[in-house]
Amino acid sequence: xxxxxxxxxxxxxxxxxxxxxxxxxxxxxxxxxxxxxxxxxxxxxxxxxxxxxxxxxxxxxxxxxxxxxxxxxxxxxxxxxxxxxxxxxxxxxxxxxxxxxxxxxxxxxxxxxxxxxxxxxxxxxxxxxxxxxxxxxxxxxxxxxxxxxxxxxxxxxxxxxxxxxxxxxxxxxxxxxxxxxxxxxxxxxxxxxxxxxxxxxxxxxxxxxxxxxxxxxxxxxxxxxxxxxxxxxxxxxxxxxxxxxxxxxx
Numbered sequence: 001x002x003x004x005x006x007x008x009x010x011x012x013x014x015x016x017x018x019x020x021x022x023x024x025x026x027x028x029x030x031x032x033x034x035x036x037x038x039x040x041x042x043x044x045x046x047x048x049x050x051x052x053x054x055x056x057x058x059x060x061x062x063x064x065x066x067x068x069x070x071x072x073x074x075x076x077x078x079x080x081x082x083x084x085x086x087x088x089x090x091x092x093x094x095x096x097x098x099x100x101x102x103x104x105x106x107x108x109x110x111x112x113x114x115x116x117x118x119x120x121x122x123x124x125x126x127x128x129x130x131x132x133x134x135x136x137x138x139x140x141x142x143x144x145x146x147x148x149x150x151x152x153x154x155x156x157x158x159x160x161x162x163x164x165x166x167x168x169x170x171x172x173x174x175x176x177x178x179x180x181x182x183x184x185x186x187x188x189x190x191x192x193x194x195x196x197x198x199x200x201x202x203x204x205x206x207x208x209x210x211x212x213x214x215x216x217x218x219x220x221x222x223x224x225x226x227x228x229x230x231x232x233x234x235x236x237x238x239x240x241x242x243x244x245x246x247x248x249x250x
Contacts (some may be wrong), residue, residue: 003100003108003119010072011093013062014079018086023056023063026082026175028156028167032058036064038109038120040166042156043078048179050154051078053146053166055120057109059095064096064122068146076172098127101137113164114141136223142195148204149193149220149228156191157183158230191217195234196229198222200245208242210235219247226250 014023023031029041035058042053052075054067067075079090099111101118111117116137121127137143144150144159157180161167169184183189196208198219208217208229217231219242231249240247 001126002096002105002121002123002125003098004130004132006097006099007036007130009068009097010067010069011095011122012065012067012072012076013091013093014065014088015062015091016086016088018167019063022083022086022088023186024171025173026079026178027056028174028176029056029165030168030171031063032056034058035060036109038112039185040112040164042161042166043075044156044174044180046175048155048176048183049152050150050156050159051075051152053150053156055112057122059122062093064093064095066120066122070147071165095122095124097122101132102215102233113143113166114178116141117143119193121155128211130153133223135221139195139221139223139226139228140226142193144228145221149230155183156180158189160193162183188233190234191230193220194231194233195250196231196240197248197250198225198227198245199247200243202242202245202247206242206245208240208247210240216240 019093020031020033027041027043029039032039039056043051052067052071054065057064099120104119108119108121110119206219210216216235217229220228236249
């Protein structure tokens with residue numbers, strides 16, 4: 001069995017003699033050149049802000065790129081814009097993405113973001129119905145999701161990409177590298193994602209404020225009494241509020 005299907009994913013096959021060098025000059029992480037590896041990476045704007053996050057792996061003569069379907073048209077357009085005269089072809093793939101946390105089937109690759117996320121598999125067979133509470137797993141390990149914690153205003157280091165093995169500071173240039181490197185070499189980040197305890201029933205996207213009403217962040221994914229929040233760390237001490245709910249940083 002291929003595992004649980006991953007709703008709303010799109011897979012591209014990137015082929016051509018220049019495929020590796022083309023991607024290497026654009027994305028935040030080292031591009032895999034051999035089969036058997038799965039890499040997490042992102043494409044950024046020149047200003048260092050998020051465009052899309054995705055997985056890369058090699059399959060035969062192609063690099064597979066696994067991205068959220070909602071971002072696929074924008075990402076394909078941006079990649080084609082950068083292609084210029086490079087010998088690179090970008091085409092939709094007929095493969096399906098599936099995942100699981102139990103024993104991995106043949107051909108599955110470990111999710112590089114965190115061991116708790118299990119494995120991903122790319123195959124001709126579509127996966128079964130989701131059974132795992134993936135939101136709870138993400139919240140437990142503060143792992144951002146496309147379109148929720150990861151938006152066009154995101155800086156990837158504030159979203160934890162270094163911890164999630166999604167950026168390599170030793171690779172060559174890529175789009176947005178200068179801004180990302182400057183943030184890396186700051187003394188510390190002033191804002192970013194963190195886990196919080198929630199008492200109450202605030203809506204996702206609710207503003208978090210300090211006890212005296214100053215803006216402190218935004219509430220995102222929630223599972224039970226835990227959630228991921230984007231916080232101003234200098235204001236995220238003690239009890240905070242999201243409407244009538246109480247918020248405490250963990």
